[in-house]
Amino acid sequence: MGEAAFVVDAMLGKLVKWLRILGCDVLSVSEVGNIDENLLEVARSEDRILITGDQSLFQMAWKRRIRVRYITGTNVTDALALLSKAESVPLRIDLSKTRCPDCNAKLIELPSDKVSGVPKDVLRKHLWIYLCENCNKTYWLGSHYLKMLRTLIEAKRKRDGKVNHLNSGKPEKSGPMKISDGFDS
Ligand SMILES: [Zn+2]
Numbered sequence: 001m002g003e004a005a006f007v008v009d010a011m012l013g014k015l016v017k018w019l020r021i022l023g024c025d026v027l028s029v030s031e032v033g034n035i036d037e038n039l040l041e042v043a044r045s046e047d048r049i050l051i052t053g054d055q056s057l058f059q060m061a062w063k064r065r066i067r068v069r070y071i072t073g074t075n076v077t078d079a080l081a082l083l084s085k086a087e088s089v090p091l092r093i094d095l096s097k098t099r100c101p102d103c104n105a106k107l108i109e110l111p112s113d114k115v116s117g118v119p120k121d122v123l124r125k126h127l128w129i130y131l132c133e134n135c136n137k138t139y140w141l142g143s144h145y146l147k148m149l150r151t152l153i154e155a156k157r158k159r160d161g162k163v164n165h166l167n168s169g170k171p172e173k174s175g176p177m178k179i180s181d182g183f184d185s
Pocket residue numbers: 100101102103104105132133134135136137
């Protein structure tokens with residue numbers, strides 16, 4: 001299965017971060033510029049799927065036969081469910097594939113004792129720190145992580161047409177990975 005690459009418009013900034021965490025190659029208006037023609041050109045020349053919440057941009061792309069997905073509303077769970085179904089976006093976090101939420105570069109995994117510039121209590125709690133070599137931001141599995149897993153479970157249910165059964169499969173609170181909290185910087 002070839003992995004789809006995306007370019008996402010300014011209305012869907014939150015989705016950009018999500019897709020990068022899920023390992024997708026995503027350009028946003030930060031890299032491309034917030035200009036319709038730029039978004040269309042990058043989609044066309046780099047064979048990226050344009051994701052937009054803007055109906056007129058959607059129509060422009062459609063007329064030019066650029067691959068495009070129109071996302072209505074701001075609900076990330078719905079958007080992920082749709083993109084999983086339509087474009088095979090994985091609804092699981094594989095840290096070996098995760099990209100920097102801010103700049104799209106791949107992250108490298110470092111033992112926490114090899115990292116500087118991260119609060120000491122974080123280093124004590126986490127064996128691994130994820131470093132973006134491009135923008136130098138560091139990440140770890142912080143308090144948002146469990147929340148993100150819940151969002152992904154919900155997105156899977158929506159994708160598979162099973163809604164409102166949110167108590168049937170609670171995510172594990174602790175396991176051998178000892179995930180404490182979110183994917184925070
Ligand atoms: Zn980065």
